[in-house]
Amino acid sequence: MNSVLGRRTRILAATTATAGLLLVAGCSSDGKDGGGTAKGVPVVKTGKLTTCTHLPYPPFQSEIDGKVQGFDVSLIDLVAKDLGVKQTIVDTPFENFKTGAFLNSGQCDLAAAGMTITEERKKNVDFSDPYFDATQAVLVDKKSGVDSLADVKAKGKKLGAQAQTTGEEYAKKQGFDPVSFESSDAVINGLRTGQVQAVVIDYPVVQGWLKDKATADAFKVVDNLNTGEQYGFTVKKGNTKLVDALNKAIKDAKADGTYKKLYEKWIGPYDASAASASPSAS
Numbered sequence: 001m002n003s004v005l006g007r008r009t010r011i012l013a014a015t016t017a018t019a020g021l022l023l024v025a026g027c028s029s030d031g032k033d034g035g036g037t038a039k040g041v042p043v044v045k046t047g048k049l050t051t052c053t054h055l056p057y058p059p060f061q062s063e064i065d066g067k068v069q070g071f072d073v074s075l076i077d078l079v080a081k082d083l084g085v086k087q088t089i090v091d092t093p094f095e096n097f098k099t100g101a102f103l104n105s106g107q108c109d110l111a112a113a114g115m116t117i118t119e120e121r122k123k124n125v126d127f128s129d130p131y132f133d134a135t136q137a138v139l140v141d142k143k144s145g146v147d148s149l150a151d152v153k154a155k156g157k158k159l160g161a162q163a164q165t166t167g168e169e170y171a172k173k174q175g176f177d178p179v180s181f182e183s184s185d186a187v188i189n190g191l192r193t194g195q196v197q198a199v200v201i202d203y204p205v206v207q208g209w210l211k212d213k214a215t216a217d218a219f220k221v222v223d224n225l226n227t228g229e230q231y232g233f234t235v236k237k238g239n240t241k242l243v244d245a246l247n248k249a250i251k252d253a254k255a256d257g258t259y260k261k262l263y264e265k266w267i268g269p270y271d272a273s274a275a276s277a278s279p280s281a282s
Contacts, residue, residue: 035106038083038084038085039082039083039084040241041083041241041242041245042109042239042241042242043083043085043109044106044107044108044109045088047085047086048085048086048087048088049076049079049080049083049085049086049087049088049109049110050087050088050089050090050107050108050109050110051073051076051087051088051089051090051108051109051110051111051112052089052090052092052096052097052102052103052107052108052110052111052112052113053068053072053089053090053091053092053111053112053113054091054092054093054094054097054113054183055068055091055183056183056184056185057070057113057114057183057184057205058070058184058205058208059071059204059205059207059208059266059267060072060073060112060113060114060204060266061073061089061112061113061114068089070266071132071204071262071263071265071266071267072112072113072114072233073087073089073112074262074265074266075112075131075233075249075250075253075259075262076110076112076233078249078252078253078258079245079246079249082245082248082249083245090102090107090108092107092108094113094162094163094164094165095164096111097111097113097115097121097125097234098120098121098124098164099124100124100125100234100236100237103125103234103235103236104236109235109242110233110234110235110242110246111125111233111234111235112233114132114134114202114204114205114231115231115232115233115234116134116165116166116229116230116231116232117130117229117230117231117232118166121234124237125234125235125236125237126234126235126236126237126238126239126240126243127232127233127234127243128232128233128234128235128243128246128247128250129232129246129247129250129251130230130231130232131231131232131233131250132204132230132231133229133230134202134203134204134227134229134230134231135202135203135224135225135226135227135229136166136167136170136200136201136202136203136224136225136227136229137200137201137202137203137205137206137221137223137224137225138152138198138199138200138221138222138223138224138225139191139198139199139201139206139209139219139220139221139222140152140157140197140198140199140219140220140222141191141194141197141198141218141219142218142219142220144157144197144198146197146198146222147222148222148223149174149198149200149222149223149225151222152176152197152198153174153175153176157196157197157198158179158195158196158197158198159171159176159178159179159196159197159198159199159200160178160179160180160181160187160190160191160195160196160198160199160200161178161179161180161181161187161199161200161201162180162181162182162183162184162186162187162201163180163181163182165201165202166227166229167200167201167202168180168200170200170225170227171200178200179195179196184201184205187199187201188209188215191219192218198222200225203221203224204267204268206221207267207268233246
């Protein structure tokens with residue numbers, strides 16, 4: 001993870017922005033312009049809703065044709081539209097999402113990174129209502145002879161996971177010492193190059209990978225682990241106005257069919273259970 005923690009923060013143009021990809025050295029989105037409010041909601045940059053994320057993590061957020069796009073991005077665009085501002089995206093190390101560091105420093109208004117709601121994380125940040133039910137998939141090399149997660153251990157194969165994620169935590173709880181990769185791209189590359197023979201990662205990410213024929217020909221899903229995970233967006237502790245705006249946008253999108261449309265665009269066949277997720281505990 002050292003290479004992740006040491007890399008420079010990038011400011012990225014979201015799908016709603018008119019500019020293309022914008023790279024800015026250093027942590028320039030620090031709210032020093034005084035920020036402001038958007039329909040009563042405080043924002044760190046005037047006229048903008050600034051989102052921290054960690055790239056790439058398709059289908060939730062990744063750079064496509066010079067813009068950051070994905071399911072999370074599209075949902076936060078709805079919030080920005082409600083507030084009458086434009087979304088901008090800051091690429092940051094995933095480690096910071098656990099601590100809420102960039103939210104506390106005023107670099108971002110919220111974090112959207114396919115992040116699982118956990119009691120531990122709630123100590124440092126406030127979550128929106130859940131917007132997605134997630135499972136963990138076990139993807140293996142078809143040549144490995146592995147047919148389950150248990151098989152990985154029984155046959156002495158190497159297991160990989162993305163660092164600092166619930167997938168990695170799950171693997172460790174099952175008695176594995178997984179090889180840690182800094183991003184989802186690094187995870188799949190580790191599988192392709194034979195560094196590992198199996199990986200544990202969020203199932204929607206695997207769905208995206210398997211849309212590529214070469215990947216589907218080489219790898220297969222052998223387990224889909226229902227770990228009871230739900231994703232939420234995060235804000236600085238006590239920022240109830242932004243939490244309310246996030247929850248309203250999620251609720252409205254589910255009610256008017258926008259959520260279903262975005263789900264089918266970015267993730268795949270619509271799973272009604274994703275729309276019926278109950279609000280997270282306060």
